[in-house]
Amino acid sequence: DTGVSQNPRHKITKRGQNVTFRCDPISEHNRLYWYRQTLGQGPEFLTYFQNEAQLEKSRLLSDRFSAERPKGSFSTLEIQRTEQGDSAMYLCASSLRIGYGYTFGSGTRLTVV
């Protein structure tokens, strides 16, 4: 088990384009979280899944954002019609169960130009 894997590590895209990020959690972890981190700030919660069910979405997650976790394994986060304000580090984390710490991936750094 190599931890939480995120791809790509970096993404530069033009404003208005769609982007998709992938997260592969630790295999036995049934809970998967997405966070967004901007420079100099702590990570902010976006959404989380228990197995394949998306249980909560933050108000930060506008209708341009969508996340999926088919079959309760890997997850994807898609941003449609990207805006410059979407530039951030997108972090994925997984955990075995509630009340235990997360394991974060190294993140995908998105730059919208």
Place this chain on the structure above:
Amino acid sequence: QQQVKQSPQSLIVQKGGISIINCAYENTAFDYFPWYQQFPGKGPALLIAIRPDVSEKKEGRFTISFNKSAKQFSLHIMDSQPGDSATYFCAASDTGGGNKLTFGTGTQLKVEL
């Protein structure tokens, strides 16, 4: 509304000294308080965590002190080393609410020789 306030924003400590970072929270439903360490270009890594039924937890050189009545908790790094230079985030979660973490704004620690 910022639910977890962290201070100081930055900290310089001499090698061998004690680093102290403080956090305060507002939501009395929070019942899990982890600290994360983040190096540039990496995701946050869980360092140590505490639950409100204890007032102190120690793991190696890292100690969390927790004051439930004051709604404050702090991280103490004993015998600070240059390798400890990183950004530290406190966080809190309500495990009954999905275990999503609310992070502080981070403390950039530099340990000088």
